Amino acid sequence: MPYRYFGRTNQHFGRPLWEIVMNLKNFGRGRLIMRSKYAEDCPDAPSYYKIVAVHPHILEYPENFKGNIYVEEVFRGRKRSEVIDIGTQAEWADYQLIQKDQEGPILKKVEEFMADPKNHEPIIRPKTAPLPPIWKLLLAREKNISQAEVPEIPIVYQDIDPELQHPTRLPNDGEEPHYKIGPGHFRSTHKEFYEHVIWNREAAREKYSQGPIPDPDFVYVDRRVPPLELEKKIKQTKSSKQLLN
């Protein structure tokens, strides 16, 4: 009889980390472990954990799988300098053991990733952004200056983990950033979504309307009204016949 699954599907795929670790020799020290979610999200850049030490709380076994699992994290080809504890996340059934045969290519991939200078070139973030137009106008009125003279505001960045993400930096003096934010500066990760979007009113007019621009005061002159079909609607009764004749 075939299997029939029911219930909600899970995002994770694999086993809890405790199950893997408890069945390995020496708690699997030095072995690599993969998370299926990360592999799914970004298959090109590999991410894995290398087990450094496992301190299970044996007194609680097997009722509660609790303890500390210290690992070296490599996230999308970038290595974290510190060893972290993932004992709290170990209950999720999302972990897969990497076989010893497959460790070589993965490590090679990471080396290739690190060797590529493209991945180390920092993206230059913008330092300032222009104000919104009405705010700009109000400030210009207050200070009696033109709108072009109103200064830009500084952008307040939150902390970014520089180790595990693509390196970024602020521009030096006289350097222009790679991108800008604020009104008038639209940035998209995928430009395919905006192929059919018409941004400009003039472009829309070119695409959809023909001839010169109509005067809005006399639009009603050229308005086409469908002809009235009275004959169909009127039922011919005695009174209506009399009226028509």
Next chain:
Amino acid sequence: MFPIVESSLGRLILSKKGLRLQCCIGYQSIRNYKKPMWVPIAPSKMYKNIVVIPPPKMEFQEETALRETYELYSRSLWKFQDGISREQEAQMQKEAIQVSEEVELERIFKMNDAENEKVKKIREESVMKEWEEVEAEILAKRKGLEEEELLQLEETEKLIQSELKRLEKAIKIEDLDEVIDKAMAAEWDYNFAIDKSGKVVQGRYNNSIGPADLSIPKEPMITPIQEAK
């Protein structure tokens, strides 16, 4: 116990746990709350394969990128506004500390005087306007009273003239003695009969003056018995 409301579907019972529908099928519960843990799964929903399809990855990335840029920009705007407001507050505090009490009092008095003058002007104007209105009212009332008085005078004149006309036929003081004599001499005799038609029929042996002077209605008298017929 619970109130019942009639709707297009049927009768709705408003209970503490939500709405219940009372219709021909029976009681159908419309839950607007989460099922508690101890209530078992409904048999109709037991072995179902619920597949939640996540959104496409590209869309997710696009959405997150847009949201992040928006949040960054809005956060920096808020910070900018905070800086401006802090600067303004600091300046206000500085000004408040620098200005001494006397200067401040003088400024306040000046402001008060200016305000008073302004208020005085406004009040005068308003009072003048009010007075004009009151004057107009009084004049109108006066005019009306005068007209009324004139009308009353006319009426009285008319009354006097009519009374005078009436009094022309009245007995004068000169003729009073004659009239009294006549009245004294008059002999009233009620020995006569009256018809239904008002005709006076006198007796054969009485010679009275009275009946001729009696005010007898010209039209014939109508008795209730006659009317009923």
